[in-house]
Amino acid sequence: MATPDPDKLMAKADKLTKLSFTRWTADWKNATSLYEQAAIGYRFRKDNEKAKEAFEKASKGQEMISSDCNLDKLDSPWDAAKHMESAAALAKELGHWNEVSDFYKRASELYRECGRAQPASDALAKGASALEDVVPDEAIQLYTDACVILEEDGREQMAFDLYRAATSVYVKLERYADAATFLLRWGIAADKCHAVNSQCKAYLSAIIIYLYMHDFQQAQKCYNDCSQIGAFLSSDQSRCASKLFSAYEEGDVEEIKRVAQSSPITHLDHVIIRLARKLPTGDLKELNKEEAKEEVLDENDLT
Amino acid sequence: GLLFLFHSPPPPRESHLHCSEERGDREEELKTISKMSVIDILTRVDAICKKYDKYDVDKLNASNVSGDDAFARLYASIESDIDSAIQKAERACQEKNRAAAVALNAEIRRTKARLSEEIPKLQRLALKKVKGLSKEELAIRNDLVLALPDRIQSIPDGSTNGAKQTGSWTSASHMEIRFDSTSDGMFESEYFQQTEESSQFRQEYEMRKMKQDQGLDIISEGLDTLKNMAHDMNEELDRQVPLMDEIDSKVDKATSDLKNTNVRLKDTVNQLRSSRNFCIDIILLCIILGIAAYLYNVLKK
Numbered sequence: 120m121a122t123p124d125p126d127k128l129m130a131k132a133d134k135l136t137k138l139s140f141t142r143w144t145a146d147w148k149n150a151t152s153l154y155e156q157a158a159i160g161y162r163f164r165k166d167n168e169k170a171k172e173a174f175e176k177a178s179k180g181q182e183m184i185s186s187d188c189n190l191d192k193l194d195s196p197w198d199a200a201k202h203m204e205s206a207a208a209l210a211k212e213l214g215h216w217n218e219v220s221d222f223y224k225r226a227s228e229l230y231r232e233c234g235r236a237q238p239a240s241d242a243l244a245k246g247a248s249a250l251e252d253v254v255p256d257e258a259i260q261l262y263t264d265a266c267v268i269l270e271e272d273g274r275e276q277m278a279f280d281l282y283r284a285a286t287s288v289y290v291k292l293e294r295y296a297d298a299a300t301f302l303l304r305w306g307i308a309a310d311k312c313h314a315v316n317s318q319c320k321a322y323l324s325a326i327i328i329y330l331y332m333h334d335f336q337q338a339q340k341c342y343n344d345c346s347q348i349g350a351f352l353s354s355d356q357s358r359c360a361s362k363l364f365s366a367y368e369e370g371d372v373e374e375i376k377r378v379a380q381s382s383p384i385t386h387l388d389h390v391i392i393r394l395a396r397k398l399p400t401g402d403l404k405e406l407n408k409e410e411a412k413e414e415v416l417d418e419n420d421l422t
Numbered sequence: 423g424l425l426f427l428f429h430s431p432p433p434p435r436e437s438h439l440h441c442s443e444e445r446g447d448r449e450e451e452l453k454t455i456s457k458m459s460v461i462d463i464l465t466r467v468d469a470i471c472k473k474y475d476k477y478d479v480d481k482l483n484a485s486n487v488s489g490d491d492a493f494a495r496l497y498a499s500i501e502s503d504i505d506s507a508i509q510k511a512e513r514a515c516q517e518k519n520r521a522a523a524v525a526l527n528a529e530i531r532r533t534k535a536r537l538s539e540e541i542p543k544l545q546r547l548a549l550k551k552v553k554g555l556s557k558e559e560l561a562i563r564n565d566l567v568l569a570l571p572d573r574i575q576s577i578p579d580g581s582t583n584g585a586k587q588t589g590s591w592t593s594a595s596h597m598e599i600r601f602d603s604t605s606d607g608m609f610e611s612e613y614f615q616q617t618e619e620s621s622q623f624r625q626e627y628e629m630r631k632m633k634q635d636q637g638l639d640i641i642s643e644g645l646d647t648l649k650n651m652a653h654d655m656n657e658e659l660d661r662q663v664p665l666m667d668e669i670d671s672k673v674d675k676a677t678s679d680l681k682n683t684n685v686r687l688k689d690t691v692n693q694l695r696s697s698r699n700f701c702i703d704i705i706l707l708c709i710i711l712g713i714a715a716y717l718y719n720v721l722k723k
Binding site: 274276277312313314315316317355382383386 | 643646647650653654656657660661664
């Protein structure tokens with residue numbers, strides 16, 4: 120059985136698995152190995168469609184093995200998951216996007232059955248990055264799930280990259296409020312693993328996003344909330360944020376630009392830096408007018 | 423003083439009445455001068471000056487002014503304030519005690535502010551017509567009032583040197599060139615020659631300070647980048663610690679498995695290759711060969 124025709128292998132394997140009169144139980148073990156070989160053969164031939172199917176079937180076979188035979192239980196979900204991942208990669212190349220997300224999710228579940236959280240979230244992350252351009256909402260969902268998996272396992276440190284990728288997708292979609300909320304979640308994760316620098320950077324990024332949305336009150340509130348945390352209060356990033364706020368209050372555009380060029384902001388993620396360079400958005404005088412209006416309303420309420 | 427003896431004083435407007443009396447006295451004194459020595463002359467000069475003080479024009483003007491004219495009164499008070507402020511400024515410059523200098527400067531500044539406030543009042547008074555005053559005098563008064571603000575501002579109060587003073591704390595060792603005590607206003611005064619050296623030195627000092635500031639800025643930027651990188655590296659290492667632990671335990675398990683396997687393999691191979699079995703194999707082989715040879719011989723015969 121050197122390199123026989125993958126089609127033949129597939130046919131053989133199908134025969135083994137199809138239930139008919141002569142065959143009462145499907146012989147998954149042999150079938151799976153045949154499927155695997157067939158899939159590799161197809162991939163070698165760059166016949167992605169057939170290879171994908173072969174991988175799917177191989178993965179199913181592995182699952183079946185695991186449910187029948189107890190001995191292989193430890194290994195089989197792992198192999199099944201691996202095959203699923205290969206199938207998903209091929210589906211990505213083929214452009215079957217919903218299949219991509221399904222396969223990666225299935226692979227992640229199988230990894231979780233093995234009790235390995237890291238590969239599970241990795242699978243979801245791979246799926247999300249594949250879907251980023253095409254179906255961004257799905258991608259965000261996958262990223263969030265991946266973060267949840269890691270957090271449940273207590274390995275938040277690994278989730279930082281996922282948070283970063285998810286925020287960049289949000290910003291691309293211009294869903295800035297969601298991006299800011301996600302950054303605050305990042306801050307919580309960083310807090311749990313005592314990564315002070317990342318935490319402060321996450322908070323500063325959130326404040327910048329609020330200012331980019333020209334929502335000065337939100338930004339102020341965010342800053343006040345974050346100042347409750349001692350580590351942030353005494354950090355460079357909070358000093359930078361307060362400088363930014365005072366520049367906004369004075370309505371000094373030059374000062375804002377200067378603070379945006381300063382070092383704490385240049386050490387943030389490049390997506391955030393791009394937003395910061397575009398500050399200030401909108402008219403600064405409007406901010407002051409809004410504040411004045413608010414004061415007038417207050418007076419009316421009191422009298 | 424001596425000239426005063428030989429020339430008649432200009433008769434003041436309001437005191438024509440006393441003139442004839444004084445002339446009589448003067449004639450008497452002229453007679454006695456020829457019989458005197460130098461010291462006697464000096465004493466007589468002092469006595470005559472005192473007598474004719476009432477003809478002193480400036481003093482008369484001063485006493486006149488305090489009489490009726492409101493403008494002139496205010497103007498005179500402002501002038502006297504300016505003079506006292508200038509004196510204070512000079513004292514502040516020479517003052518070695520920093521705190522006292524600062525206090526004096528603060529006083530001068532307060533005075534300047536007060537005087538600047540009085541100027542609009544003075545302006546209004548200047549425009550008012552006072553009886554007995556000619557049109558020219560009115561114009562002159564206006565000009566005087568206009569000139570006052572400049573004079574007030576030009577009083578040195580050490581504020582122009584505030585920034586430089588804090589910078590020159592560090593170079594207090596150069597006591598002979600005291601550039602932190604000279605103000606910009608005094609450069610045009612009689613002290614200019616003394617500060618020629620110090621102005622050159624000061625320029626060089628400013629240039630070097632600027633270059634140092636630029637260099638320090640660059641260094642601080644680099645340090646910020648280093649700090650950020652160090653923090654990130656720290657977090658990365660923290661992230662990898664549990665991974666390393668996992669790898670450690672897994673590799674330990676693998677090595678122990680391997681050791682077990684090796685030992686078992688060794689046993690098995692030894693069992694197979696043990697010398698007793700080997701000897702038995704050889705003996706059996708010889709026996710078989712012997713039997714084969716015997717059979718061959720028998721068959722051949």
